[in-house]
Amino acid sequence: MISLSEIKCIVIDVDGTITSKDNTLDLNAIEMLRKLKRDIGLKVILASGNAYPVLMGLARYIGGIDYVIAENGGVMGLNGEIEVIGDKKIGEKAREIIKRELGDILIESWQCMYRLVDFSFKVKHGIEWEYAYKKTMEVLSRMIPEAKAVFSGVAIHVSDRRVNKGVALKRVMEKWNLKRENVMAIGDSDVDVEMLMEAGFSVAVANASENAKRVA
Template sequence: MTETPPLVVDIDGTLTDETRAVDPRVFPVLSEWPEPVVVATGKAMPYPIALCEFVGIDYTVIAENGGVVFVEATDTLQIEGDKAACLAVAEAYRDMGYEMGFGEVDLANRWRETEVVVDLSQPEEPLRRLAEEHGLEFLDTGFAYHVTDASIDKGTGLDAVCAELGLEPADFLAVGDSENDAELFDVAGESVAVANADETALARADRVTEASYADGFLEAVEPYR
């Protein structure tokens, strides 16, 4: 059997179905993986922490597309990014008459520390234009629009994790589905896009699965099980 590498994996669209429900078949894969597992997501930190908690693995997470990194093994939290600029974009977007699109409570943004997100039901172009005017990155992950600091991404997040764990990004198998996984794919030793991935992720991956969503993840890791 091929030697098992450390694993870094996205959540939405990769461990889930199209409705963002996590497929329970991925739980034993993650909990039994013999090398470090990093959960890398565009979601705020409570979401990947909760996933790690209920799967029963160390809290080793990259959240907010690299803006927030936590490594339980070294009790290290790193927060990077120009949140003030992101909030300015959100304010300008609201002033134009648009909304974040997540309701009054807005759980999607409630715990964010480095970026803002807008629901896909809202107009894209005004948000993209405002992000560019503020020197920020605009990402369409297929589940939300993200406005984030252009200097951080999941690849820089993996660099930070590796610095804590004494590993190299090239040691990792990376599995994902979206343009916010592209920089992660660039630095990982092997990158796999699930079949439902967007064009950016497909182009940057070393291989592409035949199956989509969680089925694709299971296919991606099969050579190492």
């Protein structure tokens, strides 16, 4: 059985986990992270589907962030250090295919100009995300099976299917010489599942997807 006293690092999702329903930062959650850093000395990692520059901006203004995992595990680092996981070419090809084949139901996110591996799309007004997600998976399966689509609760993301937050977290754990029992993960959506499974102690927030709750 894992003891909370063994935890040395907390990795936490952003959207839906440390944000409120109005998509602004939950200040209570931010204060919790600062307190864990200040009082216990835990290492803190932000893990998100957002682009690396967005995570770096959050890290700067939150303070005390030790590392960021961006693009759902496709990019990680801090400040000038950037490590790319997965094949950029697969992500780029999937991006172009979705723009061409599903441009009538999906619109590319403004963040895509800053992305390297994982590219995100918003569902156009009046289109159900479930329908758009299903169509995205069908197109990728038919035209580029080495790519995948995931829904983060905010956007539909396409990338190299080998990319996920769990793979990135494992690399950080190896870099910092951490064991599974040293890591706590907190998330809310299907894109957090691998991360929750990789950590020794995992928490799905109250509004989490069924898949996230199942593995936490």
